Amino acid sequence: MRPYLKLDHIDKIFTRGNASTEVLKDINLTIEKGEYVSIIGHSGCGKSTLLNIVAGLTDPTMGCVLLENREVNSPGPDRAVVFQNHSLLPWLTVYENVRLGVDKVFSSSKSRAERDAWTMHNLNLVQMAHARDKRPAEISGGMKQRVGIARALAMEPKVLLLDEPFGALDALTRAHLQDSVMALHQKLGNTILMITHDGSARCWTCRWRARASGSNCRPTRRT
Secondary structure (H helix, E strand, C coil), rough: CCCCCCEEEEEEEEECCCCCEEEEEEEEEEECCCCCCECCCCCCHHHHHHHHHHCCCCCCCEEEEECCEEEECCCCCCEEEEECCCCCCCCCCHHHHHHHHHHHHHHHCCCCCHHHHHHHHHHHCCCCCHCCCCHHCCCHHHHHHHHHHHHHHHHCCCEEEEEEECCCCCHHHHHHHHHHHHHHHHHHHCEEEEEEHHHHHHHHCCCEEEECCCCCCEEECCC
16 A cells, blocks of 8 residues: 655755755655654754655655655645744734635635635634634734644645644643644544654654654654
8 A cells, every 4th residue: 555645765955056965865754644743853954844845845856755646846735834933914814814725725616605614614623713803913822823723724735734833832832732733633634744843742643753963763653
Protein backbone atom coordinates (compact mmCIF):
# COMPACT_ATOMS: atom_id res chain seq x y z
CA MET A 1 0.00 0.00 0.00
CA ARG A 2 1.35 3.42 -0.93
CA PRO A 3 1.76 5.95 1.91
CA TYR A 4 -0.68 8.84 2.05
CA LEU A 5 2.09 11.45 2.25
CA LYS A 6 5.68 10.66 1.30
CA LEU A 7 8.80 12.79 1.55
CA ASP A 8 11.20 11.08 -0.82
CA HIS A 9 14.96 11.81 -0.56
CA ILE A 10 14.49 15.55 0.01
CA ASP A 11 17.58 17.77 -0.31
CA LYS A 12 17.53 21.54 -0.05
CA ILE A 13 20.49 23.81 -0.77
CA PHE A 14 20.26 27.59 -0.62
CA THR A 15 22.68 29.45 -2.87
CA ARG A 16 23.68 33.10 -2.62
CA GLY A 17 26.44 34.23 -4.94
CA ASN A 18 29.26 31.74 -4.55
CA ALA A 19 28.06 30.54 -1.15
CA SER A 20 25.87 27.45 -0.73
CA THR A 21 24.19 26.23 2.44
CA GLU A 22 22.87 22.69 2.71
CA VAL A 23 19.77 22.83 4.90
CA LEU A 24 18.22 19.42 4.27
CA LYS A 25 19.94 16.21 3.22
CA ASP A 26 18.22 12.99 2.11
CA ILE A 27 15.06 13.43 4.19
CA ASN A 28 12.69 10.46 3.97
CA LEU A 29 9.40 10.22 5.81
CA THR A 30 6.07 8.46 5.21
CA ILE A 31 2.83 9.51 6.88
CA GLU A 32 -0.37 7.48 6.80
CA LYS A 33 -3.82 8.98 6.53
CA GLY A 34 -5.08 10.21 9.88
CA GLU A 35 -1.68 10.33 11.60
CA TYR A 36 -0.49 13.27 13.69
CA VAL A 37 3.27 13.53 13.20
CA SER A 38 5.64 16.04 14.80
CA ILE A 39 9.12 16.97 13.62
CA ILE A 40 11.08 18.26 16.60
CA GLY A 41 14.32 20.22 16.42
CA HIS A 42 16.13 23.37 17.45
CA SER A 43 15.88 26.68 15.61
CA GLY A 44 17.75 26.74 12.32
CA CYS A 45 17.83 22.99 11.69
CA GLY A 46 15.57 23.16 8.60
CA LYS A 47 12.15 22.31 10.05
CA SER A 48 10.31 25.25 8.50
CA THR A 49 12.06 24.73 5.18
CA LEU A 50 10.83 21.14 5.14
CA LEU A 51 7.28 22.21 5.96
CA ASN A 52 7.39 24.86 3.22
CA ILE A 53 8.43 22.17 0.73
CA VAL A 54 5.45 20.02 1.75
CA ALA A 55 3.21 23.08 1.44
CA GLY A 56 4.53 23.75 -2.07
CA LEU A 57 5.92 27.14 -1.05
CA THR A 58 9.55 26.10 -1.64
CA ASP A 59 10.98 23.70 -4.22
CA PRO A 60 13.38 20.97 -3.08
CA THR A 61 16.81 20.90 -4.68
CA MET A 62 16.44 17.15 -5.09
CA GLY A 63 13.74 14.65 -4.25
CA CYS A 64 10.00 15.17 -4.14
CA VAL A 65 6.87 15.19 -2.00
CA LEU A 66 4.04 12.85 -2.97
CA LEU A 67 0.48 13.27 -1.68
CA GLU A 68 -1.73 10.36 -2.65
CA ASN A 69 1.02 9.45 -5.13
CA ARG A 70 0.84 12.85 -6.86
CA GLU A 71 3.82 15.15 -6.80
CA VAL A 72 3.51 18.39 -4.83
CA ASN A 73 5.08 21.28 -6.76
CA SER A 74 2.90 24.27 -5.86
CA PRO A 75 0.59 25.49 -3.07
CA GLY A 76 -2.95 24.12 -3.04
CA PRO A 77 -6.05 23.84 -0.85
CA ASP A 78 -5.26 20.17 -0.20
CA ARG A 79 -2.51 21.41 2.16
CA ALA A 80 -3.42 24.13 4.64
CA VAL A 81 -0.78 25.85 6.77
CA VAL A 82 -1.16 27.35 10.25
CA PHE A 83 1.84 29.58 10.96
CA GLN A 84 3.31 30.69 14.29
CA ASN A 85 2.21 34.18 13.29
CA HIS A 86 -1.55 33.81 12.87
CA SER A 87 -1.46 35.73 9.54
CA LEU A 88 -5.02 37.01 9.91
CA LEU A 89 -6.02 39.99 7.81
CA PRO A 90 -6.40 42.82 10.36
CA TRP A 91 -9.15 44.69 8.49
CA LEU A 92 -11.43 41.63 8.37
CA THR A 93 -13.50 40.20 11.22
CA VAL A 94 -12.98 36.71 12.62
CA TYR A 95 -15.86 35.46 10.46
CA GLU A 96 -14.57 37.20 7.34
CA ASN A 97 -11.07 35.79 7.78
CA VAL A 98 -12.44 32.26 7.74
CA ARG A 99 -15.08 32.98 5.10
CA LEU A 100 -12.43 34.28 2.70
CA GLY A 101 -10.86 30.82 2.40
CA VAL A 102 -14.26 29.12 2.26
CA ASP A 103 -15.34 31.30 -0.67
CA LYS A 104 -12.05 30.66 -2.46
CA VAL A 105 -12.32 26.88 -2.21
CA PHE A 106 -16.07 26.27 -2.34
CA SER A 107 -17.50 29.11 -4.47
CA SER A 108 -18.53 26.68 -7.22
CA SER A 109 -19.62 23.75 -5.03
CA LYS A 110 -21.50 25.33 -2.11
CA SER A 111 -24.29 27.90 -2.09
CA ARG A 112 -23.92 31.17 -0.17
CA ALA A 113 -26.02 29.75 2.68
CA GLU A 114 -23.93 26.57 2.76
CA ARG A 115 -20.70 28.57 2.85
CA ASP A 116 -22.05 30.65 5.74
CA ALA A 117 -23.03 27.50 7.65
CA TRP A 118 -19.66 25.88 6.94
CA THR A 119 -17.80 28.98 8.16
CA MET A 120 -19.76 28.99 11.41
CA HIS A 121 -19.31 25.24 11.80
CA ASN A 122 -15.54 25.63 11.79
CA LEU A 123 -15.63 28.60 14.15
CA ASN A 124 -17.71 26.47 16.50
CA LEU A 125 -15.14 23.67 16.27
CA VAL A 126 -12.49 25.98 17.79
CA GLN A 127 -14.96 27.70 20.15
CA MET A 128 -14.70 31.08 18.43
CA ALA A 129 -18.25 31.59 17.12
CA HIS A 130 -18.92 34.10 19.90
CA ALA A 131 -16.18 36.38 18.50
CA ARG A 132 -17.30 36.24 14.88
CA ASP A 133 -17.65 40.03 14.58
CA LYS A 134 -14.39 40.98 16.29
CA ARG A 135 -11.25 41.98 14.44
CA PRO A 136 -7.83 40.41 15.19
CA ALA A 137 -6.70 43.40 17.27
CA GLU A 138 -9.64 42.80 19.61
CA ILE A 139 -8.82 39.18 20.52
CA SER A 140 -5.95 37.44 22.33
CA GLY A 141 -3.02 35.59 20.77
CA GLY A 142 -4.52 32.21 21.59
CA MET A 143 -7.84 33.22 20.07
CA LYS A 144 -6.08 34.39 16.90
CA GLN A 145 -4.45 30.98 16.57
CA ARG A 146 -7.84 29.31 17.01
CA VAL A 147 -9.16 31.42 14.14
CA GLY A 148 -6.13 30.44 12.04
CA ILE A 149 -6.86 26.78 12.74
CA ALA A 150 -10.54 27.27 11.86
CA ARG A 151 -9.55 28.96 8.59
CA ALA A 152 -7.28 26.03 7.74
CA LEU A 153 -9.84 23.37 8.67
CA ALA A 154 -12.56 25.15 6.68
CA MET A 155 -10.66 24.45 3.47
CA GLU A 156 -11.04 20.70 4.15
CA PRO A 157 -7.35 20.03 3.42
CA LYS A 158 -6.00 16.53 2.99
CA VAL A 159 -3.06 17.52 5.20
CA LEU A 160 -2.96 20.18 7.92
CA LEU A 161 0.52 21.69 8.30
CA LEU A 162 1.35 23.37 11.62
CA ASP A 163 4.44 25.61 11.73
CA GLU A 164 5.31 26.19 15.41
CA PRO A 165 1.63 27.03 16.03
CA PHE A 166 2.04 27.43 19.80
CA GLY A 167 5.50 28.99 19.89
CA ALA A 168 4.41 32.59 20.51
CA LEU A 169 1.91 31.76 23.26
CA ASP A 170 2.28 31.74 27.03
CA ALA A 171 2.54 28.34 28.73
CA LEU A 172 -1.06 28.15 29.93
CA THR A 173 -2.57 29.22 26.60
CA ARG A 174 -0.21 26.85 24.78
CA ALA A 175 -1.34 23.90 26.89
CA HIS A 176 -5.02 24.69 26.33
CA LEU A 177 -4.54 25.04 22.57
CA GLN A 178 -2.55 21.80 22.40
CA ASP A 179 -5.46 20.04 24.09
CA SER A 180 -7.89 21.62 21.62
CA VAL A 181 -5.87 20.54 18.58
CA MET A 182 -5.60 16.99 19.90
CA ALA A 183 -9.36 16.90 20.53
CA LEU A 184 -10.00 18.13 16.98
CA HIS A 185 -7.65 15.48 15.59
CA GLN A 186 -9.45 12.74 17.50
CA LYS A 187 -12.84 14.05 16.36
CA LEU A 188 -12.04 14.74 12.69
CA GLY A 189 -9.23 12.26 11.98
CA ASN A 190 -7.16 14.81 10.05
CA THR A 191 -3.69 14.05 8.78
CA ILE A 192 -1.41 16.53 10.56
CA LEU A 193 2.28 17.35 10.17
CA MET A 194 3.61 19.73 12.80
CA ILE A 195 7.06 21.21 13.31
CA THR A 196 8.13 22.42 16.72
CA HIS A 197 11.07 22.92 19.04
CA ASP A 198 8.92 21.84 21.98
CA GLY A 199 10.12 18.41 23.12
CA SER A 200 6.87 17.79 24.99
CA ALA A 201 5.16 17.26 21.62
CA ARG A 202 6.45 13.68 21.65
CA CYS A 203 4.10 13.02 24.57
CA TRP A 204 0.88 14.03 22.82
CA THR A 205 1.32 13.37 19.10
CA CYS A 206 1.01 10.01 17.37
CA ARG A 207 4.55 9.97 16.08
CA TRP A 208 7.58 12.23 16.26
CA ARG A 209 10.91 12.65 14.53
CA ALA A 210 13.81 14.53 16.02
CA ARG A 211 15.79 16.67 13.61
CA ALA A 212 19.11 18.35 14.30
CA SER A 213 22.01 19.51 12.16
CA GLY A 214 24.09 16.49 11.25
CA SER A 215 21.87 13.93 12.97
CA ASN A 216 18.51 12.23 12.62
CA CYS A 217 16.35 10.01 14.77
CA ARG A 218 13.98 7.46 13.39
CA PRO A 219 10.25 8.08 13.88
CA THR A 220 9.00 6.62 17.14
CA ARG A 221 5.41 5.78 17.92
CA ARG A 222 3.91 6.88 21.19
CA THR A 223 3.09 3.99 23.51
